[in-house]
Amino acid sequence: MNTKKNAHSKDENRNSLSADMADAGAIAVKVDDLTVAYNYKPVLWDIDLEIPEGVLMAIVGPNGAGKSTLIKAILGILKPIAGSVTIYGKPYHKQRSHVAYVPQKGSVDWDFPTVALDVVMMGTYGSLGWIKRPGVKEKKAALEALEKVGMLPFKDRQISQLSGGQQQRIFLARALVQDASIYFMDEPFQGVDATTEIAIINILKELRKAGKTVVVVHHDLQTVPEYFDWVTFLNVKKIATGPVKDIFNDDNLTKTYGINYKVSVQK
Amino acid sequence: MNLQEYFSLVFSDYTLRTITLGTAILGAVTGMLGSFAVLRKQSLLGDAISHAALPGIALAFLITGAKDTNTLLIGALVSGLIGTFWIRGIVTKTHLKSDTALGLILSLFFGFGMLLLTFIQKQPNANQAGLDKYLFGQAATLVESDVWLMAIITGICLLVMLLFWKEFKLLLFDPDYTKTLGFNTKFIDVLITSFIVLAIVLGLQTVGVVLMSAMLLAPAAAARQWTNSLGKMVFLASIFGAFSGVFGTAISASQDNLSTGPVIVIVASVFVVFSFVFSPGRGLLFRQIRFIKNRRDLEFQKTLAFMYHIAETHEDISHPHTIKILNNFQGFTRKTLQKLVDKNYVTLDGTMWSLTEEGFETAANLYNQNIKKHE
Numbered sequence: 001m002n003t004k005k006n007a008h009s010k011d012e013n014r015n016s017l018s019a020d021m022a023d024a025g026a027i028a029v030k031v032d033d034l035t036v037a038y039n040y041k042p043v044l045w046d047i048d049l050e051i052p053e054g055v056l057m058a059i060v061g062p063n064g065a066g067k068s069t070l071i072k073a074i075l076g077i078l079k080p081i082a083g084s085v086t087i088y089g090k091p092y093h094k095q096r097s098h099v100a101y102v103p104q105k106g107s108v109d110w111d112f113p114t115v116a117l118d119v120v121m122m123g124t125y126g127s128l129g130w131i132k133r134p135g136v137k138e139k140k141a142a143l144e145a146l147e148k149v150g151m152l153p154f155k156d157r158q159i160s161q162l163s164g165g166q167q168q169r170i171f172l173a174r175a176l177v178q179d180a181s182i183y184f185m186d187e188p189f190q191g192v193d194a195t196t197e198i199a200i201i202n203i204l205k206e207l208r209k210a211g212k213t214v215v216v217v218h219h220d221l222q223t224v225p226e227y228f229d230w231v232t233f234l235n236v237k238k239i240a241t242g243p244v245k246d247i248f249n250d251d252n253l254t255k256t257y258g259i260n261y262k263v264s265v266q267k
Numbered sequence: 268m269n270l271q272e273y274f275s276l277v278f279s280d281y282t283l284r285t286i287t288l289g290t291a292i293l294g295a296v297t298g299m300l301g302s303f304a305v306l307r308k309q310s311l312l313g314d315a316i317s318h319a320a321l322p323g324i325a326l327a328f329l330i331t332g333a334k335d336t337n338t339l340l341i342g343a344l345v346s347g348l349i350g351t352f353w354i355r356g357i358v359t360k361t362h363l364k365s366d367t368a369l370g371l372i373l374s375l376f377f378g379f380g381m382l383l384l385t386f387i388q389k390q391p392n393a394n395q396a397g398l399d400k401y402l403f404g405q406a407a408t409l410v411e412s413d414v415w416l417m418a419i420i421t422g423i424c425l426l427v428m429l430l431f432w433k434e435f436k437l438l439l440f441d442p443d444y445t446k447t448l449g450f451n452t453k454f455i456d457v458l459i460t461s462f463i464v465l466a467i468v469l470g471l472q473t474v475g476v477v478l479m480s481a482m483l484l485a486p487a488a489a490a491r492q493w494t495n496s497l498g499k500m501v502f503l504a505s506i507f508g509a510f511s512g513v514f515g516t517a518i519s520a521s522q523d524n525l526s527t528g529p530v531i532v533i534v535a536s537v538f539v540v541f542s543f544v545f546s547p548g549r550g551l552l553f554r555q556i557r558f559i560k561n562r563r564d565l566e567f568q569k570t571l572a573f574m575y576h577i578a579e580t581h582e583d584i585s586h587p588h589t590i591k592i593l594n595n596f597q598g599f600t601r602k603t604l605q606k607l608v609d610k611n612y613v614t615l616d617g618t619m620w621s622l623t624e625e626g627f628e629t630a631a632n633l634y635n636q637n638i639k640k641h642e
Contacts, residue, residue: 045270101447112439
């Protein structure tokens, strides 16, 4: 629907894949009839969603609305009951190299015995494949990513000795190393200070400028119009999706947060 | 035999050499794999697996009627694997948490195993005696072929670990992310778990069902205290495990009638306690020392700052004040005052104190620094 608007955001440097898909109208991610349930209770119900290429999109909704679940289902971490997901027209498992993921910071144990550089290097593991070890090239890429997020001085720091904001930057750097076309981020602004938040959003905006698609689970409604150009309202069902300037209004906010807000304390 | 005799005999005496080598290799492989179990928060998995192996030993005996170690251990391996994959199944398919699943399988299999053991003991078969040695292990029954088997499996384990090191590390740290990168996490998981089962089964003869999990956890827990690198942790855990095996065997051989398995476990626990207290980064002792030092520094600074505020109100900064005035200030002690005198920040004259030029300047800077920090 809004694909034409984003057609301009292509750059020459893009991989061959998006060139193939140019005719298809540059839909980066397409979700069809997706339904996910934990223990019979639907967490996502019949979601249809098209994410155009080159947008910086926020997924907003109350707690338990299924925002993280949507990302996890798109990335194949969770198995949906029904529905399908395609990335540039093909199933996810064929498009892995074009997708990067930033999980919630709290999803891992930061007391794990490793240093910051090592975590960032993990971003190269996917392209390396089985058994092959990271080499000089991978290390260089990891150092560059650390530089980008301003964490180079901390590269040899044990990860438990980093602050919450620094840990988030490490996760971001790990995704940057993947050098993907589409980035999925699960609450990258959670528990970070104002400085880190600005640093992160600047990186996200740079990614968009380079023609990448960035999808972010976001909690702070205040900053949506400032940070993002695209938004999806989600509360188990999809409420609305589109450009922020068109659909970010009280009507959709009430539909998403209104009556259901109090009953949705489920974790 | 005393310890000295043991160490002079260990290279020449066949039995001692076999047992020592066996327990050392066992300690190394369990320490290595135990690191993975501990980091995956599956510390209790080892306990469940070893207990789950018991009915396998009893059934293998009932079916074959032979007491051959390898046959019994294959039985143990099979029932250990069944128990492990039931645990996995319970966790993935039901609402139950993994600790519940572990406890359930542990007691179910162990209960069934004990039942079979008592049943076997009532059989009129002369061969039946001695199966209960698998409860607490008996290192003295180790023969050269057992040690070879341990060495070969440890070798394979080491090879697989080196080969899949990157994948293991990734899965241990962030399983979801591992999945998105396209690695088959189930395969890696099954690989790690199967090796843990294998290592535990290998140790049943020596350490026994009941104490086996300590072999897995203790070296790893101790090693974690000394390093922040996964590679070093795994290496250290193997070393600690191997040393526990050797020292445990040495102590049990030099003190008659001490059963080897428990002694090995106690030696491993000594490593743990020592590491918890004395490791420089995470140890309790150094943490306490750092805490006390920080508190002293802070008290010292606060006292100096308090004096500075009083001295500030006078034209002559070295105007003497009574010591009693300092009692209004919480955190003031005689010791800190003495320290201030030692550092030449303060001079004492009877019951009066006065700030020196040096002390005043230091305090002024201290104050400015704190102001800056708050801004």
